[in-house]
Amino acid sequence: MCGITGLFDTQGRREVDRARLARMNDSQWHRGPDEGALHLEPGLGFGHRRLSIIDIATGQQPIFNDDQSVALVFNGEIYNYLELMQQLRGLGYHFRTKSDSETIVRAWEHWGEDCVQHLRGMFAFVIHDRRRQALFMARDRMGVKPLHYALLPDGWLLFGSELKSVLAHGGLSRELDPLALEEYFALGYTAEPRTAFKGAKKLSPGHCVLWKVGQASEPQPRPYWDVRFTLDSKISQADAEVELRERLNESVKLRLQSERTLGAFLSGGVDSSAVVASMAGLMNEPVNTCSIAFDDPKFNESEFAQLVADRYKTNHRVxxxxxxxxxxxxxxxxxxxxxxxxxxxxxxxxxxxLARQHVTVALSGDGGDETFGGYRRYRLHLMEERLRQALPYGLRKPLFGTLGQLYPKMDWAPRFLRAKTTFEGLARNAVQAYFHSVSILRGPMREQLFSASFKRELAGYNAFEVFERHGSAAGTEDPLALIQYLDYKTYLVGDINTKVDRASMAHSLEVREPLMDHPLIEWLATLPSSLKIQGQEGKYIFKKAMEPWLPNEVLYRPKMGFAVPLARWFRGPLKQRVRQAILGERLASTGWFNRDYLLRLVEDHQSGKSDYSAPLWTLLMFEAFLRQVVDRADTDGLQGLQTERMSA
Known part of the structure; x- marks a missing residue:
């Protein structure tokens, strides 16, 4: 696990500024404190920060082929590298190391751009091929590992695991993209391939791109993989349960390869508990597990984590x-x-x-909700979809659209009376309704939030276009499969994977994700949706498969989530900070917001009239981003992160 960065001259073979490359590399020190390296040649600079996990002795990067015409920097893990190594040896290739990195180099030599088809893992890598005068970039299928890039006006291509390394170059403008901000205030993140900055992009999951010296225009990334929901498997439920356990064990076993101490997160939910149960059956020693307990019982799952820890006699830390x-x-x-x-x-x-105090590698249960159908919003969407299909759109739109406008927002009321969102959803088609349900600030709220000048900058752009684009590519009309596909392309990548990658790498911790193994994803996409949600039971087949492994108290309790008490914070200890940030000078100076609406959000929440905790948190984090990223020098941000890491 590492941080990668670099520069590539798309116009020729100009000399690389070593000081700039070093600054870019050092900005990601937290991703790889074990070793750092630079490689410079005319037209190319590679930087690498290493967190050594596999082949500690000889796995340094950049790594080269025999005549050094091919160079690689790589972030992630290739879980099938031993199998690939054996295959490539049979094809005549020799290996100088025992690293998965060298396997990618040899795969490139043999298969070229198709090398990505042979890789099973989480990865973002960049290959320079001097003979072809080309640079190849690729990202894993599920978007577990990040890759950002920017083409400067002078023809230099910058890339890095994190945006901070691209910003550290100093040549990229910090001008914000209004379309990205529309996405952020709708979703809570900026969706691939956009970033907050106009000149920078993210490489989308399951995509690769080839840059060549002298290309007349910027190349477009191409997809090399996508999930297809066929839902056509005839397997019986009993056989599916057996195969699911086998596939989970295989995925977990592949992720146990490590030369450093290994463990797992254990939240007490179904997903992390299933991963720990599988690990316990595969390992000869007790599993190292860790969990967080909250002093607020509404958010505390630690007793359920303890049930699993006791059952499997793990080395559990809370x-x-x-x-x-x-x-x-x-x-x-x-x-x-x-x-x-x-x-x-x-x-x-x-x-x-907490985990990094005891292990260097941790397995997680991330991806389980998206993969098995675990979110409550999935069940609500299916209920609404049955109503949408029963009534023609021409009737639904005016009827429920009017009800949605007239019905008050009653956050204080019992859940069954909070019908405003349901009415609004019933007036839309399936993709529109799902986008509406997951939006933090829904369309009418963003309409009031943004100033007239900012709306002119948007020129009619709506974040819904992200969902519309992915919805048209889903290849399925099954109600559950469609929204699972949308989450794979948006929420899982932009929110979950981003959260875990940055949080873990801030502490130089590698997190592995057995429930996002792409062969497992492909197999589950063949199972009918009735095996994923049955009645009001989400993750149906997963829970049934796990019954021999986990107690019913863990499997069939209400989902709690990994939340914090925002509503109370904003009426109590953060009351003044919220007012100062949201009604203060920094947001006002942008000219993008309607101050009267900002004041209404703050006043209505703090008076208890409405619960606007999610929109207020979104605004609070945006104000912090302006101060901490847009307004600060790169070195200030770097020093702050390193100081926090060292004092932790």
Whole structure:
């Protein structure tokens, strides 16, 4: 696990500025404190920060082929590298190391751009092929590992694991992209391939791109993989349960390869508990597990984590986190480089901090909700979809559209009376309704939030276009499969994977994700949706498969989530900070917001009239991003992160 960065001259073979490359590389010190290296040649500079996990002795990067015409920098793990190594040896290739990195180099030599088809793992890598005068960039299928890049007007291509390394070059403008901000205030993150900055992009999951010296125009990334929901498997439920356990064990076993201490997160939910149960059956020694306990019982799952830890006799460590643990706001803003509004980044940061005190590699249960159909919003969407299909659109739109406008927002009322969102959803088609349901600030709220001048900059752009684009490529009309596909392309990548990558790498911790193994994803996409959600039971087949391994108290309890008490914070200990940030000078100076609406959000929330905690957190984190990233010198941000890491 590492941080990669570099420069490539798309116009020729100009000399690389070593000081700039070193600055870019040092900005990601936290991703790889074990070793750092630079490689410079005319037209190319590679930087690498290493967290050594596999082949500690000889796995340094950049890594080259025999005549040094091919060079690689790589972040991630290739879980099938031993199998690939054997295959490539049979094809006549010799290996100087035992590293998965060299396997990618040999795969490039043999298969060229198709090398990505042979890789099973989480990865972002860049290959320079001097003979072809080309640079190849690729990102893993599920977007576990990040890769950012920017083509400067002078023809230099910059790239890095994190945006901070691209910004550290100094040549990229920090001008913000209004379209990215529309996405952020709708979703809480900026969706691939956009970034918050106009000149920078993210490489999308399952995509690669080839840059050549002298190309007349910027090349477009191409997809090399996508999930297809065929839902056509005839397997019986009993056989599916057996095969699911076998596939989970295979995925977990591949992720146990490490020369450093290994463990797992254990939240007490189904996903992490299943991963720990599988690990316990595969390992000869007790599993190292860690979890966070909250002093607020509404958010505390530690008793369920303890049930699993006791059952499998793990080396379990628990850390109590105060429910008023909000001192990380500025740290998170610097860490994520873009505005990022998932408040569970706070406990995620803390559990990674705890884990790193004892292990270097941790397995997680991330991806289980998207893969098996675990979110409550999935079940609500399916209920609404049955109504949408029963009534023609021409009737639904005016009827429920009017009800949605007239019905009050009653956050204080019992859940069954909070029908405004349901009415609004029923007036839309399936993709529109799902986008509406997951939006933090829905369309009418963003319409009031933004100033007239900012709306002119948007020129009619709506974040819904992200969902519309992916929805048209889903290849399925099955209601559950469609929204699972949308989450794979948006929420899982932009929110979950981003959160875990930055939080873990801030502490130089590698996190592995057995529930996002792409062969497992492909197999599950053949199972009918009725095996994923049955009645009101989400993750149906997963829970049934896990019954021999986990107690019913873990499998069939209400989902709690990894949340923090924002509503209470903003009416209590953070009351003044919220007012100062949201109604203060920094947001006002942008000219992008309607101050009267900002004041209404703050006043209505703090008076208890409405719960606007999620929109207020989104605004609070955006204000912190402006101060900590846009307004600060690169070295300031770097020093702040390193100081926090060393004092942790």
């Amino acid at each position: 850390e109590m986190v105060k429910s008023d643990d909000f001192d990380l706001i500025d740290t998170l803003a610097r860490l994520y480089d873009e505005p990022y509004a998932d408040s569970s980044a706070i406990p995620t940061y803390r559990v990674c901090q």
